[in-house]
Amino acid sequence: MGRKIKRRDLFGYATAGAFGLFMAGLAERTSAQSTTPSFYITGDIAQNRLKLISPGDIGFTLGGSEYVLTKDAYGYPQLRLPDGSLFNLIKQNIVTVFQKTGSYYAMDENGIVICRDSRTACIQEAVNHVNSLGGGMVYIRRGTYLMKAPVILDNISNVIIKGDGRDVTVLKPDPNSPAVGFKKDTSTPTYNLVFEDFTIDAGLYDATQYQVFGIYLWINTYDVYIHRLKLINFLNRMPIHTEKVTGWIVGNYIKTTITADAIALAVADGGQAVVADNEIYDNKFGGITTGAYNGYLTIVNNIVDTTEGYACISLETAFGYIRRAVVANNSCIGHPEIYPNSDFSINIGNKSDVALEEAVVVGNILKHGTIYVTGGVRVVVAGNLVIDPVSSIAGIIIDSVPQGYRPTIIVSFQSSF
Numbered sequence: 263m264g265r266k267i268k269r270r271d272l273f274g275y276a277t278a279g280a281f282g283l284f285m286a287g288l289a290e291r292t293s294a295q296s297t298t299p300s301f302y303i304t305g306d307i308a309q310n311r312l313k314l315i316s317p318g319d320i321g322f323t324l325g326g327s328e329y330v331l332t333k334d335a336y337g338y339p340q341l342r343l344p345d346g347s348l349f350n351l352i353k354q355n356i357v358t359v360f361q362k363t364g365s366y367y368a369m370d371e372n373g374i375v376i377c378r379d380s381r382t383a384c385i386q387e388a389v390n391h392v393n394s395l396g397g398g399m400v401y402i403r404r405g406t407y408l409m410k411a412p413v414i415l416d417n418i419s420n421v422i423i424k425g426d427g428r429d430v431t432v433l434k435p436d437p438n439s440p441a442v443g444f445k446k447d448t449s450t451p452t453y454n455l456v457f458e459d460f461t462i463d464a465g466l467y468d469a470t471q472y473q474v475f476g477i478y479l480w481i482n483t484y485d486v487y488i489h490r491l492k493l494i495n496f497l498n499r500m501p502i503h504t505e506k507v508t509g510w511i512v513g514n515y516i517k518t519t520i521t522a523d524a525i526a527l528a529v530a531d532g533g534q535a536v537v538a539d540n541e542i543y544d545n546k547f548g549g550i551t552t553g554a555y556n557g558y559l560t561i562v563n564n565i566v567d568t569t570e571g572y573a574c575i576s577l578e579t580a581f582g583y584i585r586r587a588v589v590a591n592n593s594c595i596g597h598p599e600i601y602p603n604s605d606f607s608i609n610i611g612n613k614s615d616v617a618l619e620e621a622v623v624v625g626n627i628l629k630h631g632t633i634y635v636t637g638g639v640r641v642v643v644a645g646n647l648v649i650d651p652v653s654s655i656a657g658i659i660i661d662s663v664p665q666g667y668r669p670t671i672i673v674s675f676q677s678s679f
Contacts, residue, residue, distance in 0.1 A: 268363065271585060280411070281579075283607065325341070329343060347422065355370075355392045355396075356370070356401075356613070357388040357391050357399070358370075358388075358401045359385055359388050359401065359402045366378065366407065370391065370615065375582065376388070381411040381439075381441075383408065383433075383544040384435075385413050386411070386413045386414065389421055389423065390418075391505070393417075393419065397419065397563075398422070398533065398662060400424070401424055403425075404427075405431065405433075406432045406433070407433050409434070409442045409539045410439040410440075412443045412444060412474075413444045415444055415445065415452065416448045417452070419452050419453040420454045423458070423462030424456070424457040424460070426459065427444040427459050427490075428461045428490060428515065429492060430460065430586075432463060432464075433460060433461065434464075434465060435464065440473075441561050442462055442465075442473075444475060445475050445478050446480050446483060447478070449481050452484070453484050453485055454522045455485075456486075456487075457486075458475055458487070458489045459486045460492075461492040461493075461541065462476050462493050462494075463495055464476070464497070466495045466520070467497055469496070469497060470498050474496070476498055476499065476500070476503070477493075478503045479503070479507055480506075481505050483506070483508060484507065484508050485508055486504065486510070486511075487505050487510050487514070487575070490512075491514045491515075492515045493514065493515070494517045495518050496518070496519045496520070497520045498521050499522065500519070500524065500526045501516050501525070502516070502525045502526070502642050503526045505526070505528050506528055506530045506555060507528070507529065507530055507535065508557075508642075509536075510535070511535070511536070511540065512538050512539055512540070513538075513540065515540075517544050518542070518545075518546075518591070519542075519544075519546065520546045522547050523548040523549065524547075524548070524566075524646065525540065527552045527553075528555065529557030530555060531557065533554075533560070534557060534560070535552070535558070535559055535560070535654065536560045536565065537560070541564075542564070545567060545568050548573050549567075549575060549594070549596075552575075552576070553577065553584070554584065557583075557584070558584075558586045559577060559587045562589070562592065563590075563591045563592065564592045565593045566592065566595070567596055568594075571641060574596055574631070575609070576609045576610075578609075583617045583619065584610075584618050584619065584621075586620040587621045587622070590624045591626065592626045594626070595629045596629060596630065607648075609633065609634050610635045610636070619639050620639065621635050621640070621641045621642070621643075622640075623635065623643045623644075623672055624642070625647070627647045629650065630649065632648070633646060634650065
C-alpha cells in the first residue's frame with residue numbers, strides 16, 4: 263500500500279485524553295434516505311483492494327501519484343485520481359430488509375424482491391446480493407426479526423449491515439429453531455465489514471446447544487467497524503468475538519453475558535484495534551479480553567461491570583507480542599463481594615513471558631482490584647484511582663520488567679473509601 267498523508271495517530275489521541283475529538287469526527291446521518299459511512303475507504307485500485315483509513319486522513323500516495331479523498335452530494339467518500347476523475351469508494355448498492363403482513367422480504371433499490379421468508383429473515387440473501395455487486399449496504403428496517411440460522415460472512419467484503427437503531431431493529435432466535443447473529447469461521451481474508459444500529463437478543467439460549475452468535479469473526483478479517491449495537495442475554499457465547507482482526511469496536515451496549523467475556527479481541531499481525539465508549543453491565547465473567555499478534559491496542563472510555571469478580575480489562579500476551587497498549591479513562595465497577603480476592607481489574611501481560619513493548623495506563627477508575635502490568639519494556643501508569651484494592655494486594659503492581667530496563671513511571675492515586 264502507498265504512504266498515507268496527514269494520518270492521525272489513534273494512540274496519540276488516547277494518550278492525550280482527546281479520543282472524544284476523534285469520535286466526534288465520525289460522520290452522522292446526512293438525509294432521511296442516506297447515511298454517511300463513519301469512515302473513509304481507500305486503497306490500491308490496481309490491486310482492487312480497499313483499506314480503511316480514519317477520519318482526518320485526506321488521501322495517500324501511490325507510485326508517486328497523489329490520490330485525494332472528497333465526498334459526493336450524499337456525503338459518501340470519493341477518490342480523486344491523478345487524472346482528475348472521480349472514483350466512488352462505496353457503491354451505493356442498497357438492499358432493504360423489511361417485514362410485511364407477517365413475511366420477511368429483501369428488496370434492491372430497483373424494487374426487485376430478491377428474497378422472501380428465509381431462515382435468516384432474508385438478511386443472508388441481502389448480504390450475498392450486495393457482496394456479488396462488489397459491496398454496498400444491507401439496511402434492516404425497524405421491527406423484530408426471528409432467525410433460524412446465523413448469517414454467514416465467509417468470503418464477504420465491503421458490506422455495511424445497518425439497522426434503524428438499537429431497540430428499533432431487533433434480531434432474535436426463532437423459538438422453533440433458535441439461532442441468531444453473524445459468523446465468519448474460515449481463514450479466507452475478508453475486508454471492510456460494518457455492523458451498526460441494531461440489537462441482537464440471544465434470549466439466553468445455550469450456545470453449546472444452539473447456533474447463537476453476536477458478532478463472531480475468525481482470522482484474517484481486516485477493517486471491521488462494530489458500532490452502536492445492543493447485545494444482550496448471551497449464555498456460553500461472547501457477544502463480540504474477533505480473532506486476528508483489525509478495526510474499531512465503538513459505542514456498543516452489552517448486558518447479561520453468562521460464563522463468557524463480553525468482548526474478546528485479538529489483533530492481526532502488525533495491525534491495530536480500538537475498543538472505545540462501550541458499556542458492559544451485569545457480565546458474569548470477564549469484561550474486555552484482548553491480545554495481539556505483534557499489534558497495537560487502544561482501550562479507552564469503556565464502562566465495565568463484571569459481577570462475579572473476573573478481570574475488567576485483560577490484555578494477554580499469550581497470543582503474541584503487544585507493541586503498544588493504551589488503556590485510558592475506563593471505569594471498572596465490578597462487585598468484589600462475591601469473589602473478593604479474584605482476578606486483577608486491569609491485567610496487562612503474562613508473567614510467563616516478556617512480550618509487551620509499551621503500556622500506557624492512565625486515568626482509569628477501579629471500584630476494586632488491582633492494576634497489574636507484567637513483562638513491559640516501557641510502562642507508564644499515571645493518574646488512576648483504585649477505590650478499594652483487593653485485600654493483601656497493592657493497588658498497582660509492576661512485575662517482571664526485563665533486566666536492564668528502568669523506564670517505569672508510577673504516578674497514581676490509591677484510596678480505600
